[in-house]
Amino acid sequence: MTEYGAGWCRAEATRLLDFHAASVNPDGGFYKLAADGTPLPDPTRELHETTRMVHAYAQGHRLRHPAAAAIVDHGVRFLLDGHYDPVHGGFWWSVGDDGPSDRRKQAYGHAFVLLAAASAHAAGHPEADRLRGLAMDAIRTHFWEGDPGAVSDTFDEDWTNPPAYRGGNANMHLTEALLAAHASWRDAEDLDMARRIAGFMIDCHARAEGWVVPEHFTPDWQIDRDFAGDPMFRPPGTTPGHAIEWARLVLELRREGGEAARDAWTLDAARALHQRALSDAWLPEGGLAYTMGWDGRIDNRRRLWWPLAEAIATAHELTEATGDEQWLADVDKFWRHLDRHHIDHVHGGWFAEIGQGGETVETLFPGKPDIYHAMTACMAGTEIG
DSSP states (O other): OOSSOHHHHHHHHHHHHHHHGGGBOTTSSBOOBOTTSOBOSOOOEEHHHHHHHHHHHHHHHHTTOTTHHHHHHHHHHHIIIIIBOTTTOSBOSEEETTEEEEOOEEHHHHHHHHHHHHHHHHTTOTTHHHHHHHHHHHIIIIIEETTTTEEOOEEOTTSOSOOSOEEHHHHHHHHHHHHHHHHHHOOHHHHHHHHHHHIIIIIIIIHHTTSOOOOEEOTTSOBOTTOOOBTTTBOSSBOHHHHHHHHHHHHHHHHHTTSOGGGTHHHHHHHHHHHHHHHHHBOTTSSBOSEEOTTSSEEEOOEESHHHHHHHHHHHHHHHHHOOTTHHHHHHHHHHHHHHHTBOTTTOSBOSEEOTTSOEEOSSSSSBOOSHHHHHHHHHHSTTO
């Protein structure tokens, strides 16, 4: 048993939903919030933020949060009326008060549109089917590459200037979205696409690298070990938190596929991914290092909230898949660290990052980011899953 049980997780999810309800922008989309919960002056609404708020409040709908249905509707409407490009199709990356501010089309963002659609469908939203169709049209028409079975990354607004970059992050989140879509609509093609991505990224590449997940690839899909990256979405080296997320996703693939024989590799892979990441990246002062170098050494000791949130969800998945409650000891360790350092017991919400002494810092994220990862951890511990 864990001391952070179902009742505690439901209560924390409710606190998160209560706090971030203040992010609703009456002009569409969502504000970024300062640490005290007041809106920040930045007018841009990025696609991943809009979609992840829809997903979070669809989860809140399952918890019967009183604001959830209205916030899901608010987010879906802005995706269709604010982010969607009616001329070229697909969804703009960011939108300001006067229209699109970054017109690029990114696979990462479209993966989250599909996740938002699946979650909105589960919450009974009438536009979920339309949103899914728009997202999948862009994914299948422009981003999907049949060989190797994965998506490329970023196009210009009119789908010109084919992307040179190939990355793991967009493919990981598309796998999550495809599994959610399959759970909502039972389209076998969604499950097949998820299998192909996971097979390429994890059963092929991560297995060959000793269960370290490559993040960056050249245009012909060779691992790019020298990629310089950017600190938020494409950090150099490898990201242990993503290996932990992948462990959860391959277990969801196993479950969603009905434990089909062709998914048999996923259980051992999930164990290995999770254990390798914790062994490599758990810091003596607590928390997980942000990135590792290809030499196996910690590259960036930045301590963010989201790897621990994902580790909690993965530990619950491993417990369910194996029947072994040893993983719950890790759940308590992770929650204790988050409870002490990241959860704001005064204002609500979670601090994104802590410094060397455990103090809150803002180096990558201003204020308090959307609650996608935090809700993943909380929902994993509730009785309704």
